[in-house]
Amino acid sequence: MEQISYYIKTRRDFTRIRRYAWILTLFIAIGGLWEPRLGLVVIAIMAGLTITAFFKGRYWCGNFCPHGSLYDVVLQPLSMNQRIPSFLKSKPMIVGFFVFFMFNFGRRMLEAFQTWGTTSFLERLGSVFVFTYLVVMIAGGLMAVFINPRVWCQFCPMGTIQKIAYSLGRKAGVNESTDQLITMTQPSMCHRCGKCARVCPFQLEPYVNMNDHNQFDDFNCIRCATCVENCPAGILSLKTKEEADSLKAQPIPEGYQHRRLIYARIQRIHQLTKDLREYVLTFVDPPTVPYRAGQFMLIRVTDEPKAYRAYSIASYDEQYRQVSLIIKQIPEGYGTAIIFNQYQEGDLVELEGPMGEVLVPDRGTEKMVFVANGIGITPFLALVQEVLTKREEVQSVLLINGQRYKEDLLYHETLRTLEKEYPHFQYLPVLSRDSMEGIPKGHATTLLKDRVFTGYKAYLCGTGHMIQDAYQIMTTNGLDEKAFFFETEEKIPDLQLPASMV
Ligand SMILES: Cc1cc2nc3c(=O)[nH]c(=O)nc-3n(C[C@H](O)[C@H](O)[C@H](O)COP(=O)(O)OP(=O)(O)OC[C@H]3O[C@@H](n4cnc5c(N)ncnc54)[C@H](O)[C@@H]3O)c2cc1C
Ligand code: SF4
Numbered sequence: 001m002e003q004i005s006y007y008i009k010t011r012r013d014f015t016r017i018r019r020y021a022w023i024l025t026l027f028i029a030i031g032g033l034w035e036p037r038l039g040l041v042v043i044a045i046m047a048g049l050t051i052t053a054f055f056k057g058r059y060w061c062g063n064f065c066p067h068g069s070l071y072d073v074v075l076q077p078l079s080m081n082q083r084i085p086s087f088l089k090s091k092p093m094i095v096g097f098f099v100f101f102m103f104n105f106g107r108r109m110l111e112a113f114q115t116w117g118t119t120s121f122l123e124r125l126g127s128v129f130v131f132t133y134l135v136v137m138i139a140g141g142l143m144a145v146f147i148n149p150r151v152w153c154q155f156c157p158m159g160t161i162q163k164i165a166y167s168l169g170r171k172a173g174v175n176e177s178t179d180q181l182i183t184m185t186q187p188s189m190c191h192r193c194g195k196c197a198r199v200c201p202f203q204l205e206p207y208v209n210m211n212d213h214n215q216f217d218d219f220n221c222i223r224c225a226t227c228v229e230n231c232p233a234g235i236l237s238l239k240t241k242e243e244a245d246s247l248k249a250q251p252i253p254e255g256y257q258h259r260r261l262i263y264a265r266i267q268r269i270h271q272l273t274k275d276l277r278e279y280v281l282t283f284v285d286p287p288t289v290p291y292r293a294g295q296f297m298l299i300r301v302t303d304e305p306k307a308y309r310a311y312s313i314a315s316y317d318e319q320y321r322q323v324s325l326i327i328k329q330i331p332e333g334y335g336t337a338i339i340f341n342q343y344q345e346g347d348l349v350e351l352e353g354p355m356g357e358v359l360v361p362d363r364g365t366e367k368m369v370f371v372a373n374g375i376g377i378t379p380f381l382a383l384v385q386e387v388l389t390k391r392e393e394v395q396s397v398l399l400i401n402g403q404r405y406k407e408d409l410l411y412h413e414t415l416r417t418l419e420k421e422y423p424h425f426q427y428l429p430v431l432s433r434d435s436m437e438g439i440p441k442g443h444a445t446t447l448l449k450d451r452v453f454t455g456y457k458a459y460l461c462g463t464g465h466m467i468q469d470a471y472q473i474m475t476t477n478g479l480d481e482k483a484f485f486f487e488t489e490e491k492i493p494d495l496q497l498p499a500s501m502v
């Protein structure tokens, strides 16, 4: 089996400082070769990182450090992004390097102070810092490219100083209201997908190491919020201990209360297209699992640490004995490679669920429109079946399905048959890169433009772009913004909605 990288390269420049602070590194390390007094800026940097550490741990490393910005922004795209060797994170390495660094740094400082009172003193002092900055830039930069962007930071003496200052701040009790830790707002909603660990620059594992306050209390966490930005469940944030405790008191949300461990057998695997497979699973323990169309299940992909992938329920079984998951194989996808290559018919697999509420229409909803693109069609295959057969109050159901190629129109004939059987159901496929008789060309949003959505509830699943555009079109065409519900794995920064992502 081809080796697929566990760690994911992803954006870490969430603020202007983080995006551009690397320029300061070049300015000091290279400009300092001509003007050594530029190195004196480093004194302010060292003071800044030590002071912030008292109150916020290694916050500086994740938010202000110019070298960190260089590694994350400039060098991450070039990095081999490998696992950081554990000896580089070990105590002997950290302590040994700290002593070695401080000895050499102290020696150079003493030499510089021998020129105290002369005109060259500031130059000599500045050059000590310029040299240090240059060495860190070169050594850290090489490790960033050939191993991982944040290798240097594992044993960086400035990081060690911050950990000492943080520890003192904690002992003195000065940081209770300022120290923000990664907090899981609702553990019952965690997909246990491990994405927070896969994007973490320090390769930490927040989701498996939460304490009693649902917080990740690790001295190495640099509060960079990369895990927060990437969590598909949107349940991570930086919070103080007091804030975390108030969140902990909140009840388990609707749609997650019946989540449980389930053993199921793979009854059948249908190859639907070259990269799409349907897995029909029969529940074994317990033998029945009540779920609602619109919910999703987790399927275990690895044991150490236990990690799952989320898949929408794509079938509707009134007896609750079976469930279908339609899974698209992702190029370089870690979990789908395991599912596609290792899971066979007859295998017993571990599920968790059912989960989710965003795509479960409220009882009493009379008019609903489902909009999907790509693999986002899967929950609607179950939803259409359920609302047509079980919801007598429903007067109008519209399914808009945007795909690229005709073979991606899953269960096309079944949906056409349902359309004939139920006059209040309209199925509207659209293809962006293929032609098929009777099917318009374009995107899901193309079909939204000339319709009126007054009185409808809209449920969407697919790419962030589609959801963003659909929101604009549908609310302009009469949809109440509170009647817009969506599920997507992508962040949609410009969309301000009352409904939340899963
Ligand atoms: C509620 C919910 C329902 C879902 N329902 C379905 C469904 O019904 N069907 C379905 O197929 N999927 C569904 N998904 C998506 C599914 O959970 C997985 O995310 C998907 O199968 C990919 O898993 P993976 O481990 O193979 O990919 P991953 O390895 O997690 O990769 C995910 C993305 O990151 C990129 N990536 C991976 N490694 C790197 C790297 N080193 N550098 C840069 N980028 C990288 C990949 O190209 C890919 O785009 C759903 C997700 C959610 C949250
Ligand atoms: S949902 Fe995934 S990324 Fe979010 S906390 Fe849970 S394991 Fe981490």
Ligand code: SF4
Residues within 6 Å of the ligand: 062, 182, 196, 199, 200, 201, 202, 203, 204, 206, 216, 220, 221, 222, 223, 224, 225, 226, 227, 228
């Ligand atoms: S746990 Fe989150 S905030 Fe902490 S270093 Fe990792 S990604 Fe950054």
